[in-house]
Amino acid sequence: MARPRKPLLSRERIVETASALVDSEGLDAVSTRRLAAELGVSGPSLYNHFRNKDEILDAVADALSARIDLSMFDEGDARGWSDALHDWAVSYRGVLTDHPNVVPVLARGPGRRPAGLRVADAVFGAMVRAGWPPAQATYIGALMRYFITGSALGSFARGFVDDRDAYDPADYPHLGQAHLLAERQEKVDEGAFETGLRALVDGLALQYETFGEKTQR
Structure with a gap:
């Protein structure tokens, strides 16, 4: 044959x-057993490619990291650092919201994952080129990861039920419309993300002006 x-x-x-x-x-x-069954191979054959389940999940997470747009951090891109940071965050969250079950793995950080490290390198490099001190550039990278992955871990709107009777005005006088949140999940969650992202980027822009004033003294 x-x-x-x-x-x-x-x-x-x-x-x-x-x-x-x-x-x-x-x-x-x-699990290696489940994957072997899905692939129609013997379990031990997986170990020719991955040592264990954790390595497989790392590879799954890294495949997602590779989909995040980093073009806004290219040196030839005309966007300023704040617009670049905003647009990257939107791309990052878009990837995560399409695959929310992988977020806990990504939230642990890049470790040794190549695509994840390229993301961290691009963000840090762009912030330093823009004039942020290296320590602050590190803080910005960490802050953005906390915010983006945190926003993708769950839905605020989905945390409310669509039953008006669950929110008795006698007990919750300000939640009279809370039963409508579940059906408006996408709009609420995207609006919350954009509001928070703008607050973060605008706040960083104010800090950036402060650093510029200090360096000019």
Whole structure:
């Protein structure tokens, strides 16, 4: 029998299958046994590509990091640092909201993941080039990761039920419209993210002016 032209198993196939499992069933659904069954291979064959489940999940997370737009941090891009930071955050959140079950892995930081490290390097490098002191550039990178991943971990609007009777005015006089939040989830959550993002970027812009004044003295 002729050997197949393509290998039966590859890192890409494993990551794609694991990603689909995480999206549909969550992180706990991923195991080497389950992946082997989904891929139609023996369990030990996975270890030719990954040492354990954690490495697989890292690869899934890194595949998502690779989708984040970093073009706004290119040296030839005309956007200022604040607009670049805003647009990057929007792209980052867009990736996470499409794959919310992976957020807990991404929230731990890039570790040794190449795409994740490229994201961190791009943000830090752009802030330093813009004139931020290295320590502050580090704080900005951390702050933005906290905000973006935190916003993608859950939905504020989905935390309310669509039952008007759940919010008795006698007990909750200011929640008379809370039962409408669930059906307006996307608008509420996107509006909250944009409001918070603008507050962060505008606040950083004020700090940036302060640093500029200090360096001119």
